[in-house]
Amino acid sequence: MARKDFLDIVSLDREEIIHLLDQAVPFKELFTRSVKKVPALKGKTVLMLFYEPSTRTLSSFEVAAKRLSADVTIFDVPHSSVTKGESVRDTIDTLQAMRADYIVVRHQLAGQPAAIARQTGASVINAGDGAHAHPTQGLLDAFTFREVCPEMAGRKVVIMGDVLHSRVARSTSTILDKLGVEVAFCGPGSLVPRTRFKRFTNYEEAMKWGPDVVYLLRVQKERMDQSFFPSDREYHNVYGITEERLKRIAGEGIYVMHPGPINRGVELCDGVLDYERCLISRQVENGIAARMSVLYDLKPQVS
Amino acid sequence: MSLALNQSAIATAVSRLADQIFQAAGHETIDLVGIRSRGDEVAERVAAELRGKGAQVRFGVLDISLYRDDLAHLSSNPKLQSSEIDFPIDESRVILVDDVLFTGRTIRAAFDALFDYGRPRVVELAVLIDRGHRELPISPTYVGEYLQTARLDHVVVSLEKTDGKDAVEIISKQ
Numbered sequence: 001m002a003r004k005d006f007l008d009i010v011s012l013d014r015e016e017i018i019h020l021l022d023q024a025v026p027f028k029e030l031f032t033r034s035v036k037k038v039p040a041l042k043g044k045t046v047l048m049l050f051y052e053p054s055t056r057t058l059s060s061f062e063v064a065a066k067r068l069s070a071d072v073t074i075f076d077v078p079h080s081s082v083t084k085g086e087s088v089r090d091t092i093d094t095l096q097a098m099r100a101d102y103i104v105v106r107h108q109l110a111g112q113p114a115a116i117a118r119q120t121g122a123s124v125i126n127a128g129d130g131a132h133a134h135p136t137q138g139l140l141d142a143f144t145f146r147e148v149c150p151e152m153a154g155r156k157v158v159i160m161g162d163v164l165h166s167r168v169a170r171s172t173s174t175i176l177d178k179l180g181v182e183v184a185f186c187g188p189g190s191l192v193p194r195t196r197f198k199r200f201t202n203y204e205e206a207m208k209w210g211p212d213v214v215y216l217l218r219v220q221k222e223r224m225d226q227s228f229f230p231s232d233r234e235y236h237n238v239y240g241i242t243e244e245r246l247k248r249i250a251g252e253g254i255y256v257m258h259p260g261p262i263n264r265g266v267e268l269c270d271g272v273l274d275y276e277r278c279l280i281s282r283q284v285e286n287g288i289a290a291r292m293s294v295l296y297d298l299k300p301q302v303s
Numbered sequence: 304m305s306l307a308l309n310q311s312a313i314a315t316a317v318s319r320l321a322d323q324i325f326q327a328a329g330h331e332t333i334d335l336v337g338i339r340s341r342g343d344e345v346a347e348r349v350a351a352e353l354r355g356k357g358a359q360v361r362f363g364v365l366d367i368s369l370y371r372d373d374l375a376h377l378s379s380n381p382k383l384q385s386s387e388i389d390f391p392i393d394e395s396r397v398i399l400v401d402d403v404l405f406t407g408r409t410i411r412a413a414f415d416a417l418f419d420y421g422r423p424r425v426v427e428l429a430v431l432i433d434r435g436h437r438e439l440p441i442s443p444t445y446v447g448e449y450l451q452t453a454r455l456d457h458v459v460v461s462l463e464k465t466d467g468k469d470a471v472e473i474i475s476k477q
Contacts, residue, residue, distance in 0.1 A: 002379035019382070029385055035420075038419070039370055039415065040368075040370075296380060297379075299378065
């Protein structure tokens with residue numbers, strides 16, 4: 001029996017993860033055909049419900065759903081009645097009447113997608129909720145990592161930046177851990193929680209650990225003033241990939257990943273984007289395949 | 304459960320397919336596209352025999368899962384595999400190959416899948432077994448063996464590479 005919803009990585013077992021990753025491979029192969037579309041979700045409706053602004057994730061889901069031949073409706077929250085005070089619950093009732101088969105939700109509150117999933121027979125996909133989870137990001141990251149390190153187990157990934165507030169860090173570290181990858185966090189002491197993963201507060205020490213991938217988290221500019229980070233330039237010098245550091249990374253053949261959107265001159269210097277082992281644009285492409293794999297796998301319980 | 308075709312009967316059916324295809328092809332390159340799963344293994348065997356006869360053969364594999372008409376009714380979707388057609392099919396004569404022809408729905412899906420790769424000049428159909436009970440107006444061009452079955456019978460094809468043995472069995476549902 002297939003799942004109805006896709007809400008987090010924690011509740012997936014290793015087999016399910018491998019299944020979703022394996023299934024993303026034939027979807028990615030479609031992208032090189034002249035016809036990139038398949039009819040698997042013909043006649044189904046996918047509703048995008050984004051309470052937080054997002055261009056990349058929204059577009060990625062939209063492309064994924066359209067390549068599966070679903071009809072896509074974007075429920076434009078900032079301009080909707082939600083801003084007039086309508087509760088999420090009432091919004092969902094309204095959307096129910098539109099008979100969506102799949103609802104892709106992003107919300108600033110952790111747990112909101114799960115609450116919606118309980119309220120509807122439609123399949124709900126979490127596209128990011130607060131600092132809780134961003135499971136399709138985790139899946140696409142694992143997929144991208146597996147492409148360059150197929151055996152995965154025993155390989156090392158260091159996740160760099162504001163780990164504490166990052167749902168990407170949570171989902172990506174969880175999925176990599178389930179696949180046997182060694183994960184470490186690195187960032188300012190106040191922003192790296194103590195978990196069972198290795199913890200660094202110093203960039204150089206993290207690199208001495210010998211990672212196969214440096215995963216840069218986006219600096220959330222809105223947090224900049226909250227005295228977490230002193231300034232763009234200082235962050236760049238302490239935790240960013242500078243031109244100088246890039247030489248060492250290239251020398252050691254380390255891969256660079258980033259969930260986007262990037263801040264040039266903060267998490268990374270321009271040179272990283274031309275570096276042959278920079279996987280950032282590949283992550284974008286793989287995101288569509290990973291999301292197609294999830295959409296194809298879920299079974300809505302609507303009549 | 305009764306054994307309908309043993310290993311040698313399957314080999315005979317494969318040879319019969321290869322003979323018919325070879326005779327119809329003239330000197331043309333033969334493009335075989337096997338439908339996963341097991342149609343690919345049948346196509347592989349036919350391709351080997353055709354090459355033995357000196358024919359030029361190109362070989363591809365098609366997974367039609369995403370084109371099935373019953374996806375919405377399944378409790379979980381079939382596991383996807385890769386499709387691999389590495390030659391241009393525009394203007395070519397493509398022979399689809401499957402293990403069993405039954406309702407015709409798989410072939411309907413295969414047409415849609417194939418046409419997303421290009422526009423063949425001619426499409427033909429080769430099946431190891433035709434067991435009847437079509438639900439769509441589809442008929443095979445080449446047949447290895449005909450089997451008399453009841454509508455509810457289950458025909459189980461096992462092939463060496465996929466299943467570890469060669470056998471065609473019929474499970475009757477009374």
